[in-house]
Amino acid sequence: MALDGVRAIVFDVFGTVVDWRSGVAREAAPFLARHGASADPSAFADAWRRRYQPAMEAVRSGARPFTRLDTLHRENLEAVLPEFGIDPARVEPTELDALNLSWHRLDPWPDSVAGLTRLRARYIIAPLSNGNIVLMIDMAKRAGLPWDAILGAEVVRAYKPAPEAYLRTAEVLAMRPEEVCLVAAHNDDLAAARRCGLRTAFVPRPTEHGPGQTKDLLPAQEWDVVAADFGDLASLLGL
Amino acid sequence: MALDGVRAIVFDVFGTVVDWRSGVAREAAPFLARHGASADPSAFADAWRRRYQPAMEAVRSGARPFTRLDTLHRENLEAVLPEFGIDPARVEPTELDALNLSWHRLDPWPDSVAGLTRLRARYIIAPLSNGNIVLMIDMAKRAGLPWDAILGAEVVRAYKPAPEAYLRTAEVLAMRPEEVCLVAAHNDDLAAARRCGLRTAFVPRPTEHGPGQTKDLLPAQEWDVVAADFGDLASLLGL
Numbered sequence: 241m242a243l244d245g246v247r248a249i250v251f252d253v254f255g256t257v258v259d260w261r262s263g264v265a266r267e268a269a270p271f272l273a274r275h276g277a278s279a280d281p282s283a284f285a286d287a288w289r290r291r292y293q294p295a296m297e298a299v300r301s302g303a304r305p306f307t308r309l310d311t312l313h314r315e316n317l318e319a320v321l322p323e324f325g326i327d328p329a330r331v332e333p334t335e336l337d338a339l340n341l342s343w344h345r346l347d348p349w350p351d352s353v354a355g356l357t358r359l360r361a362r363y364i365i366a367p368l369s370n371g372n373i374v375l376m377i378d379m380a381k382r383a384g385l386p387w388d389a390i391l392g393a394e395v396v397r398a399y400k401p402a403p404e405a406y407l408r409t410a411e412v413l414a415m416r417p418e419e420v421c422l423v424a425a426h427n428d429d430l431a432a433a434r435r436c437g438l439r440t441a442f443v444p445r446p447t448e449h450g451p452g453q454t455k456d457l458l459p460a461q462e463w464d465v466v467a468a469d470f471g472d473l474a475s476l477l478g479l
Numbered sequence: 480m481a482l483d484g485v486r487a488i489v490f491d492v493f494g495t496v497v498d499w500r501s502g503v504a505r506e507a508a509p510f511l512a513r514h515g516a517s518a519d520p521s522a523f524a525d526a527w528r529r530r531y532q533p534a535m536e537a538v539r540s541g542a543r544p545f546t547r548l549d550t551l552h553r554e555n556l557e558a559v560l561p562e563f564g565i566d567p568a569r570v571e572p573t574e575l576d577a578l579n580l581s582w583h584r585l586d587p588w589p590d591s592v593a594g595l596t597r598l599r600a601r602y603i604i605a606p607l608s609n610g611n612i613v614l615m616i617d618m619a620k621r622a623g624l625p626w627d628a629i630l631g632a633e634v635v636r637a638y639k640p641a642p643e644a645y646l647r648t649a650e651v652l653a654m655r656p657e658e659v660c661l662v663a664a665h666n667d668d669l670a671a672a673r674r675c676g677l678r679t680a681f682v683p684r685p686t687e688h689g690p691g692q693t694k695d696l697l698p699a700q701e702w703d704v705v706a707a708d709f710g711d712l713a714s715l716l717g718l
Binding site for chain 1: 616628
């Protein structure tokens with residue numbers, strides 16, 4: 241079978257397990273309306289998310305010590321608001337804190353919970369996300385994601401796609417990299433994991449970025465597994 | 480209620496959630512017999528466990544960088560075998576590795592799973608153990624412990640009762656210390672947690688150390704909650 245010898249399956253989360261764009265837009269909509277911004281809430285979610293990689297890059301480059309994603313999201317929120325005509329200094333900090341927690345309340349894709357539950361019968365399953373621990377806990381409790389543990393950037397103090405994020409996760413699991421498989425909807429995440437020796441499974445999420453999505457619609461390499469969704473992944477693995 | 484304002488309940492594990500002495504003795508028995516040692520397997524478990532605090536103390540004192548418990552257990556196993564007339568150099572390393580994993584296969588006390596399941600309905604629940612992450616994952620999967628996350632020494636790189644073990648755990652949860660309650664069968668663990676501002680719940684485990692146990696039979700301070708077992712704890716909290 242494609243994943244012979246694999247004992248743990250770890251998951252990218254934002255986009256792969258949950259639909260961040262709809263979730264953030266849902267919570268941003270009343271906020272934007274309250275502050276007189278007429279922008280499309282999905283465009284706001286996209287703009288907020290656009291600052292995600294640059295913020296982590298400051299950590300990856302060593303310019304900044306490890307800082308959890310909730311903090312980066314909060315800084316990025318203040319940075320993005322003026323693009324939508326809102327002065328963050330004129331919004332109550334508690335209101336910004338509340339909106340920042342929208343990332344803790346994202347809905348899973350329809351197949352995620354059932355697929356994870358099947359996979360969990362044979363494998364250790366855990367997020368390997370750049371999201372911090374309490375963000376992943378809150379999300380999992382709300383959505384019913386049946387993780388065996390919360391792994392990821394905050395546990396290993398490294399942001400994907402830095403090699404340490406993958407290698408230290410295998411080390412925490414006391415496994416060789418080839419005993420761990422990453423599931424992601426993003427070819428670049430899988431490519432970085434493969435360079436570290438992990439196994440790879442691609443599950444496309446063609447509407448992660450909305451109806452006009454052009455990237456990550458197809459596998460860019462011959463990944464160990466390519467599945468239509470998490471249920472298909474479980475079936476391909478004989479579960 | 481006693482724990483008003485608490486949002487997360489974290490648990491000591493060895494002795495509090497699981498019965499380490501019986502579990503290690505069960506797996507040590509055939510090992511000892513195979514190697515011609517006539518010792519009581521429970522005495523062997525006690526002797527192995529006796530080296531637990533000194534090994535962690537090397538890390539707590541700064542004499543040694545953070546080293547996960549599986550590694551300390553493995554070293555302690557080699558150190559303890561001569562006490563039982565066994566030369567570790569004459570045992571296959573894979574056999575020692577297998578016995579070392581007995582700590583991953585401990586049985587919960589009879590009330591643990593049902594009590595945790597009730598507590599999980601209102602609180603984030605997680606181990607705050609000195610056991611490392613994959614040890615806690617293996618144990619939870621085998622025993623059905625319904626943790627929301629695996630927290631503890633390896634996540635925060637500090638061994639209890641060092642204050643960092645408690646304070647960094649609250650920090651990872653983005654909570655104030657008083658929003659976190661430690662459940663333990665050990666008065667010294669609770670005392671250290673209380674000094675850091677955590678709330679405390681004592682659950683006695685009067686046979687953790689066998690039928691002749693003399694310590695930790697009673698609460699040594701007025702802990703926030705004292706419960707007979709995890710089911711009683713859930714009931715006292717109105718669950």
